[in-house]
Amino acid sequence: xxxxxxxxxxxxxxxxxxxxxxxxxxxxxxxxxxxxxxxxxxxxxxxxxxxxxxxxxxxxxxxxxxxxxxxxxxxxxxxxxxxxxxxxxxxxxxxxxxxxxxxxxxxxxxxxxxxxxxxxxxxxxxxxxxxxxxxxxxxxxxxxxxxxxxxxxxxxxxxxxxxxxxxxxxxxxxxxxxx
Numbered sequence: 749x750x751x752x753x754x755x756x757x758x759x760x761x762x763x764x765x766x767x768x769x770x771x772x773x774x775x776x777x778x779x780x781x782x783x784x785x786x787x788x789x790x791x792x793x794x795x796x797x798x799x800x801x802x803x804x805x806x807x808x809x810x811x812x813x814x815x816x817x818x819x820x821x822x823x824x825x826x827x828x829x830x831x832x833x834x835x836x837x838x839x840x841x842x843x844x845x846x847x848x849x850x851x852x853x854x855x856x857x858x859x860x861x862x863x864x865x866x867x868x869x870x871x872x873x874x875x876x877x878x879x880x881x882x883x884x885x886x887x888x889x890x891x892x893x894x895x896x897x898x899x900x901x902x903x904x905x906x907x908x909x910x911x912x913x914x915x916x917x918x919x920x921x922x923x924x925x926x927x
Contacts, residue, residue: 751849751879751926753785753811757863758795758854760821763888768855769798771885775852775919776802782923783808787847789840790814790832792825795854800825811847815840841866850879852922855888871912872905881914881922889915 762769776799779786786803789796790812800810810828815836824831834840845867853864870876882889896909916922 749849751784753787753848754779754926755787755844755848755851755863755867756799756854757789757844757851757856757860757867758799759856759860760789760791760796761794761857762798763795763855765855765886765888767886768795768888771883771919772798772854773802775799775854775883775922776808777806778919778923779803780806780808784923785809785811785829787811787813787844789818789844789859790824790828791818791821792823792827795856797825799854800828804828813840813843813847845870845876845878848878850926851881852926853880853882853889855883855885861892868912872907879914879926880912881916881925883919883922884915884917 772795780803786799788800791797791814803810804827811830812825812828813832813834814824815834834843841863851867853860867880893915899905900909914925916925
């Protein structure tokens with residue numbers, strides 16, 4: 749199946765490591781070059797804004813989905829192809845999952861982890877079977893990956909997590925995993 753839409757889950761802040769922003773911009777450029785639509789949280793700040801800006805600057809398409817409650821926090825992006833304002837976080841996540849063919853997880857905070865684990869859980873439950881790639885930029889997710897492996901080793905996962913979750917170290921590798 750050709751990947752047409754990728755959900756990118758990431759921070760509404762840029763973090764402390766400049767490489768996070770560089771890889772985010774590179775991901776957006778690659779998506780635009782390959783005519784892959786970005787589906788994301790709809791904000792114009794942090795890594796969220798950077799990936800959307802990079803896709804738009806490359807003449808790509810961007811669908812943002814933002815709940816009313818986050819209009820102030822994340823500042824909706826007014827320069828994207830399609831911005832959808834929804835009632836709440838649950839509607840947002842469901843719409844993001846429905847619109848995408850796969851997901852890439854960039855550095856982020858609690859919301860990013862929530863989106864990752866909900867999508868991973870739905871994948872495990874066979875609600876969908878979409879590829880999920882963690883972009884482990886400069887080892888940002890090393891501890892999380894180790895913990896997921898511990899959950900598997902200790903018998904809390906039904907299958908080897910590597911069946912459901914791919915780990916990339918660069919934007920180019922993340923895109924390559926989806927082909």
